Every structure is written in C-alpha cells, then in structure tokens.
Amino acid sequence: MNHHVENALNEIKRGISEIIDEERVVSLVKNYFEKGERFLVKVGFDPTAPDLHLGHTVLLQKMALLQKFGATIQFLIGDFTGMIGDPTGKNETRKKLTREVVLANAQTYKEQVFKILDPEKTNVMFNSKWIEALGSAGLVELTTTFNVARMLEREDFEKRYKSQAPISISEFLYPLLQGYDSVAMKCDIEMGGTDQKFNLLMGRHLQRAYNIGKEQAVIMMPLLEGLDGVNKMSKSLGNYIGVTDEPSDMFGKMLSISDTLMWRYYELLSTKTLEEIAQLKAGVLDGSVHPKHAKEALAQEIVTRYHGRDAAQAALESFNRVHAQHEIPEDIETFTCNESPIWIAKALVDCGLETSTSQARRDIKQGAIKLDQVRVEDEQLQLASGEYVVQVGKRKFVKLKVQ
Amino acid sequence: MNHHVENALNEIKRGISEIIDEERVVSLVKNYFEKGERFLVKVGFDPTAPDLHLGHTVLLQKMALLQKFGATIQFLIGDFTGMIGDPTGKNETRKKLTREVVLANAQTYKEQVFKILDPEKTNVMFNSKWIEALGSAGLVELTTTFNVARMLEREDFEKRYKSQAPISISEFLYPLLQGYDSVAMKCDIEMGGTDQKFNLLMGRHLQRAYNIGKEQAVIMMPLLEGLDGVNKMSKSLGNYIGVTDEPSDMFGKMLSISDTLMWRYYELLSTKTLEEIAQLKAGVLDGSVHPKHAKEALAQEIVTRYHGRDAAQAALESFNRVHAQHEIPEDIETFTCNESPIWIAKALVDCGLETSTSQARRDIKQGAIKLDQVRVEDEQLQLASGEYVVQVGKRKFVKLKVQ
Numbered sequence: 159m160n161h162h163v164e165n166a167l168n169e170i171k172r173g174i175s176e177i178i179d180e181e182r183v184v185s186l187v188k189n190y191f192e193k194g195e196r197f198l199v200k201v202g203f204d205p206t207a208p209d210l211h212l213g214h215t216v217l218l219q220k221m222a223l224l225q226k227f228g229a230t231i232q233f234l235i236g237d238f239t240g241m242i243g244d245p246t247g248k249n250e251t252r253k254k255l256t257r258e259v260v261l262a263n264a265q266t267y268k269e270q271v272f273k274i275l276d277p278e279k280t281n282v283m284f285n286s287k288w289i290e291a292l293g294s295a296g297l298v299e300l301t302t303t304f305n306v307a308r309m310l311e312r313e314d315f316e317k318r319y320k321s322q323a324p325i326s327i328s329e330f331l332y333p334l335l336q337g338y339d340s341v342a343m344k345c346d347i348e349m350g351g352t353d354q355k356f357n358l359l360m361g362r363h364l365q366r367a368y369n370i371g372k373e374q375a376v377i378m379m380p381l382l383e384g385l386d387g388v389n390k391m392s393k394s395l396g397n398y399i400g401v402t403d404e405p406s407d408m409f410g411k412m413l414s415i416s417d418t419l420m421w422r423y424y425e426l427l428s429t430k431t432l433e434e435i436a437q438l439k440a441g442v443l444d445g446s447v448h449p450k451h452a453k454e455a456l457a458q459e460i461v462t463r464y465h466g467r468d469a470a471q472a473a474l475e476s477f478n479r480v481h482a483q484h485e486i487p488e489d490i491e492t493f494t495c496n497e498s499p500i501w502i503a504k505a506l507v508d509c510g511l512e513t514s515t516s517q518a519r520r521d522i523k524q525g526a527i528k529l530d531q532v533r534v535e536d537e538q539l540q541l542a543s544g545e546y547v548v549q550v551g552k553r554k555f556v557k558l559k560v561q
Numbered sequence: 562m563n564h565h566v567e568n569a570l571n572e573i574k575r576g577i578s579e580i581i582d583e584e585r586v587v588s589l590v591k592n593y594f595e596k597g598e599r600f601l602v603k604v605g606f607d608p609t610a611p612d613l614h615l616g617h618t619v620l621l622q623k624m625a626l627l628q629k630f631g632a633t634i635q636f637l638i639g640d641f642t643g644m645i646g647d648p649t650g651k652n653e654t655r656k657k658l659t660r661e662v663v664l665a666n667a668q669t670y671k672e673q674v675f676k677i678l679d680p681e682k683t684n685v686m687f688n689s690k691w692i693e694a695l696g697s698a699g700l701v702e703l704t705t706t707f708n709v710a711r712m713l714e715r716e717d718f719e720k721r722y723k724s725q726a727p728i729s730i731s732e733f734l735y736p737l738l739q740g741y742d743s744v745a746m747k748c749d750i751e752m753g754g755t756d757q758k759f760n761l762l763m764g765r766h767l768q769r770a771y772n773i774g775k776e777q778a779v780i781m782m783p784l785l786e787g788l789d790g791v792n793k794m795s796k797s798l799g800n801y802i803g804v805t806d807e808p809s810d811m812f813g814k815m816l817s818i819s820d821t822l823m824w825r826y827y828e829l830l831s832t833k834t835l836e837e838i839a840q841l842k843a844g845v846l847d848g849s850v851h852p853k854h855a856k857e858a859l860a861q862e863i864v865t866r867y868h869g870r871d872a873a874q875a876a877l878e879s880f881n882r883v884h885a886q887h888e889i890p891e892d893i894e895t896f897t898c899n900e901s902p903i904w905i906a907k908a909l910v911d912c913g914l915e916t917s918t919s920q921a922r923r924d925i926k927q928g929a930i931k932l933d934q935v936r937v938e939d940e941q942l943q944l945a946s947g948e949y950v951v952q953v954g955k956r957k958f959v960k961l962k963v964q
Contacts, residue, residue: 238697289697294641297700301731307722309730310709319710327712327733328704334730 190228200345213391412457593631603748616794812876815860
C-alpha cells in the first residue's frame with residue numbers, strides 16, 4: 159500500500175472504537191489519493207444540546223482529519239428527528255423539542271463546529287427536507303423494512319422493555335429515520351459514538367433495503383472520559399470542558415486532569431500526529447519533558463483552537479501567576495532511593511515524609527500526596543527510575559531520585 | 562325509559578358480543594327519539610377481500626338497524642391502511658395491496674353493501690384523505706400517543722412475538738391509524754368484530770389523546786359461524802355463503818345448516834324482530850311449524866335481500882324439485898314413545914330401526930341418522946315431546962311420537 163494511504167489509515171484508525179467494513183474505508187481513501195475523488199461522510203447531530211463540549215469534538219476532530227483524506231462531511235442536523243428524540247441511555251422518554259428550538263440549536267452548532275471543520279469541505283444538511291417529503295405513505299413504507307423483535311434487541315430498548323419502562327412507538331421510528339438519512343444522503347461512511355452502533359448499522363440496512371447501490375462503512379468513536387477520568391464527559395455530570403468555556407476556565411480544567419487522562423486527550427483531541435505524540439511521551443518518560451509542560455502544551459492547543467493563540471498565551475500566564483503560591487519551593491531536600499521501581503508508600507517512609515507505609519496509604523486515600531504536583535490516586539503506584547517531587551500536605555516536599 | 566327507545570336498544574343489543582360505554586349508546590338513541598338528532602357510527606372495512614359473505618353482513622345488518630334509530634353510517638374504506646394490512650389472527654404479515662387494487666376492491670364493496678344499508682344515511686369515506694394530510698410529522702406525532710409494551714399486549718402480536726414470528730413495525734402503525742380515523746371522523750360509536758377489540762378501543766384512546774371532546778362507544782359483533790356450525794365463516798375454510806352467490810347456491814347452502822345454527826342465523830342475519838323470531842321458534846317447538854319451513858323462510862329472506870323476491874321463489878321451487886326424491890315417503894309407520902324426553906339411541910332401538918343403542922351410536926357417528934331430514938351429530942341428543950321423522954340410511958323411516 160502507498161505510504162500516504164497507510165499513514166492516512168493509521169491516523170483515521172487512531173483512537174477509534176470500531177470500524178465496520180474497513181475495506182471500504184481503505185478503498186475510498188486509496189481512490190482519493192489516486193484519483194482525487196472525494197467521498198461522503200455523514201455525521202448526525204441531534205440538536206437537543208447545542209453547547210458542545212470536548213466529548214463531542216472527538217467526533218469533529220476525526221471528521222476534520224477525514225477532510226484531509228478526501229471526505230466531504232455531510233454534517234446532518236436532525237431537525238426532524240430532534241423533534242422525536244432518541245432516548246439512548248436515558249431512562250425516560252426525552253422531551254420533544256419544538257421546531258423553533260431545534261433550529262436555534264442548529265445555528266449554535268454551526269457556529270461551533272466550524273472552529274474545527276473546514277467549511278469548504280462540509281455540507282450542512284437538515285433531515286426535515288427528505289423526511290417531510292416521505293409523507294405518511296413513505297413513512298409507513300419505511301416501517302415495513304424492520305421488525306419489532308429486532309428493534310427490541312437494541313440494548314436500551316431491551317432494558318427498558320424488560321424493566322417495564324415505557325417506550326413510545328415514536329422511538330421505534332427514530333433509528334429508522336436516522337437510517338433513512340443515509341439513504342437520502344447517499345453517504346459512503348457514517349460516523350458516530352459507540353452508543354450509536356445500532357442506529358449506524360440501520361443506515362447500512364436501509365441503504366441495502368432501498369437498493370441505492372452502496373452500503374456505508376461505519377466508524378465508531380469512543381465516548382471521551384470527563385475530567386474525573388472515569389465517567390464519560392457530560393454536562394449533567396459537570397466533568398466537562400465546553401468549547402465556549404472562557405479561555406482561563408478551559409486552561410485551568412485541562413491542567414487539572416491526571417497524566418494518564420492527558421495522553422488519552424492527546425490521542426483523541428490533539429491534531430499532533432501519532433509520531434509527535436510518541437516523541438512527547440518519550441520525553442516525559444526520560445525526564446527531558448516535565449509532564450506539566452506536556453499538559454500545558456495540550457491546554458494551549460485546545461484554547462488556541464477555540465479562542466486563538468493570544469488568548470491561549472494569556473491563559474497560560476494568568477494560570478501560572480495565580481498558582482505561583484502553590485509552586486514547589488526551590489530549596490527542597492533531595493533523597494535518593496536505590497531501588498527501582500519502588501512502591502510509593504515505601505519511598506515516602508524511606509525519605510522521612512511519612513512514619514509508616516500504612517500512614518502513607520491513608521494519606522494517599524485522603525488525597526494528601528502529590529507527585530509532580532498531581533494528586534496520587536493509586537496506593538500501589540510504583541515509581542520507575544527518574545526524578546520526582548513528592549509532596550505531603552501543603553508544605554512538606556522532597557525531591558526523590560529513584561535509581 | 563320511553564318504549565320506543567327500549568325496543569330500539571333491545572334490537573341493537575340483539576346478538577352482539579359486547580358494548581363498551583352502553584350509557585353513551587342509550588343517550589344517543591334517546592336523543593334521536595326525543596330531538597331527531599342523528600349520530601355518527603363508524604365501521605371500517607379493510608379492502609383486502611372485496612367479496613362479502615354472510616359473516617361480514619352481521620355487521621352490515623346491525624348498521625342497517627342502527628340507521629333506523631338515528632345512525633348516520635360512516636362506512637370507512639381503509640384505502641390507506643389497506644396498503645399496510647393488519648394481520649389479526651394470521652401468522653404471516655399480510656401482503657401489501659397496491660392503491661389500484663384497494664380502490665377496485667372498494668368499488669366492489671360499495672356495490673355490495675348498498676343491498677343492506679340505506680345509502681341516504683351512509684357516508685362512504687376513505688382514510689387516505691386525512692392520513693395523507695398527516696404527513697411525516699403528523700404520523701410521528703401519532704406514534705407518541707402509545708407505547709410498545711401496550712401494543713405488544715394485543716393478543717396476536719403477543720403470540721407472534723413470543724413465538725418469534727416477525728412483526729413488521731408497520732403493523733404497529735395499523736391500530737394507531739385506524740384509531741386516528743375515529744379522531745378525524747369524530748364518530749360517536751364504532752362497530753367491529755370481537756377480534757377487533759384492541760383496535761376499537763384505540764379509537765377511544767386517541768379521541769381522548771387528541772382531545773376532540775367525545776369518546777366513541779364501541780359495539781362488537783360476534784364472528785358468525787360458517788355452514789359447519791363450528792368454525793367462523795370464512796372464504797378459506799369454504800364454509801361460507803357469499804352475498805354474490807347464485808340464488809340456488811345460496812338457498813341450497815342455507816337449507817344444509819343445522820336447526821341450531823338456523824336460530825343463530827335468524828338472530829344475526831334476519832330482519833325479523835325478536836318477537837317474530839320467538840313466535841316462529843314456539844311454532845317449531847309445538848309442532849305447528851315444520852323446522853324445514855322455518856329454514857326455507859330464512860333462506861328466502863336472504864336470497865330476496867341479495868337477488869330479489871322472484872329469484873328467491875324460483876330458488877325454493879327448484880330446490881324442492883331437485884330434492885323431491887329425497888323426501889320422506891308418505892306411507893311410513895308411526896311409533897309412539899311413552900317416555901319424554903327420550904335418548905335418541907334408545908328411541909331408535911324401541912321403534913325397531915336399530916338393534917342396539919351401541920349400533921345406533923355408531924350410525925350417528927357415521928352420519929347415517931337423520932331427524933327431520935337433518936343429520937344428527939349429537940349421540941346424546943334427547944328428544945322432547947313432539948313428532949319427528951327419523952331416518953336410518955337412505956330408506957328406513959319411522960314417524961316417532963314422543964309423549
């Protein structure tokens with residue numbers, strides 16, 4: 159395979175959860191590189207929550223990437239389906255939106271997504287156009303293509319049916335209408351979250367049922383973890399960074415995440431290549447890059463994307479000014495451990511910051527231990543060779559050399 | 562209650578299976594008698610089988626009766642819903658009809674029903690009119706009014722779901738659309754077969770959901786037994802009398818039914834009043850009317866309805882000519898039983914036609930015993946006081962006097 163194509167495919171597959179019909183994706187990208195023919199990638203947004211957060215942008219970033227490799231993005235605003243509401247993962251039937259609210263939300267979406275997508279390679283579409291044209295007869299026709307038992311196999315429907323929570327019949331129409339969008343839009347690939355798998359496959363099913371001569375491939379993206387690193391990012395959980403958040407809020411929230419989550423965010427949110435990220439990671443590992451600087455770089459990339467370079471620089475400076483008092487004193491003692499890797503609790507006792515490993519573990523549990531200014535959450539943490547600043551409470555610091 | 566109203570209600574309730582909201586029916590009829598205000602009665606016909614048989618006319622007869630008591634019949638031809646097909650009681654999804662076939666069938670229906678209904682008090686309606694006007698959005702709106710679990714409670718759906726026979730999602734739309742007809746037609750009463758109960762109640766549900774200010778009462782008619790007296794009359798079972806059958810076929814089939822079934826047909830198909838039927842029955846019981854003559858009278862009433870008086874008279878004469886050789890010889894012996902009631906097998910032995918009651922029972926099983934020219938099916942039959950012609954095989958006759 160051509161080197162460009164291979165590179166492109168590696169970037170496309172970066173961080174994704176699942177591809178269905180990968181062969182088709184390969185041939186579309188190849189075709190673009192060889193003949194310059196573009197292909198159609200559908201992404202549907204349900205205009206119920208117009209304020210995007212970084213969780214949503216995982217998909218948008220991937221779309222922006224695909225635009226570089228031949229995709230014309232069909233950015234579908236489900237103005238018709240939004241009036242039904244798909245209750246995936248919710249225990250209650252969603253409240254219906256009025257058409258006015260749907261359209262206002264759609265406008266907000268457009269303003270936000272063009273910070274990521276190339277507008278020249280994006281068609282914004284509204285599904286009311288073809289769904290209204292279906293009319294009663296067309297809609298009934300559509301419902302003949304799928305059966306009740308298979309619909310009830312969709313995980314959330316199955317769960318609600320079994321627990322006797324009501325499922326409105328209108329909710330059965332949602333996956334069908336969303337699938338019909340793929341028929342009307344003649345798309346080659348559809349993208350969505352892993353929670354949308356059933357609906358995404360419906361598009362393939364209906365393209366076949368309506369015999370349009372193609373069947374879409376499906377690329378599924380994971381749901382981004384929120385700032386807590388555990389739950390998916392969501393507004394209701396409060397663990398989110400909104401794309402319209404103020405630069406300083408965005409920056410501060412980004413600096414608050416754990417190192418592990420930072421690499422996850424690099425993978426899913428950064429436009430750095432995989433190679434660049436690997437270099438950065440190596441730098442942090444060999445001590446040539448401080449983890450905090452890697453985090454600052456990511457924070458600046460994100461703030462720059464939504465607010466510009468100047469705002470990002472200002473956010474960095476302001477953050478450092480505000481947090482200066484929490485910085486590490488210059489004159490702290492250095493302690494050398496001759497064991498590597500070493501259990502953090504043992505290292506804390508060895509260097510004299512803690513009196514016992516059980517006390518050390520209690521302090522870790524209570525969030526009183528920091529390693530390079532990041533709270534330690536794992537009591538079993540093993541420290542590899544390198545230099546660390548360990549901190550107990552607000553004032554006790556030691557520089558640890560593990561060798 | 563006024564005597565006229567009471568009479569009317571008795572006739573309305575004659576032979577029906579169930580009324581829902583009887584109070585409303587009473588007040589509609591009272592209102593007609595008192596103020597001359599007419600009310601709207603909906604009956605839906607699914608135009609898949611345009612050749613009506615007497616089973617269908619049970620409903621039509623009741624509608625004709627209601628027309629006398631204030632009903633304007635809204636004869637709904639489900640040209641839209643006919644394209645979906647409601648598979649009630651079938652194990653397979655019905656084949657969809659094209660609009661052309663539906664309309665041709667509807668025309669045939671109209672030709673047939675006006676032999677029973679008063680066209681002056683009948684509006685023929687097509688549901689495509691208001692269902693097409695619903696459009697995609699209206700249809701989706703309609704599906705929000707009902708939930709999946711309750712739909713799956715419908716007996717046939719439940720059975721198919723449990724046995725993993727496919728139910729197309731379009732089939733869920735059928736009861737909703739049929740119910741919406743009641744909304745659009747603003748009807749006061751809906752009539753249907755007992756097998757339609759779920760759908761009939763949906764009309765009430767949707768009139769409430771759409772807040773049209775009335776909720777229809779429901780009158781359900783039983784499914785008429787076919788010529789065999791056991792299964793419901795149906796074309797596929799071959800046990801039917803079609804309303805377009807030739808006069809002689811109609812007459813002959815009617816004469817072939819059992820006496821028990823004859824009274825059932827009187828109740829459900831005749832326009833004789835309950836009083837007239839009671840008199841006739843008394844006549845047969847006291848021996849002043851021969852059962853065969855009661856049957857001939859019913860056959861003539863039915864043939865007259867569909868082919869006119871002359872054709873009915875000709876059918877009677879032709880039937881008697883053809884069947885003359887099977888008539889009872891004039892010179893048969895008379896035997897008197899002094900036990901009443903008497904078990905038929907015992908009577909057969911007593912009068913010398915059979916050698917033992919067990920032989921008599923075997924002959925009944927094989928259909929070799931006739932009582933007044935009607936085959937005896939019940940081995941346990943008890944003969945009440947009266948005169949009977951009993952016949953074993955083709956040639957052995959005795960006139961039995963049970964006293």
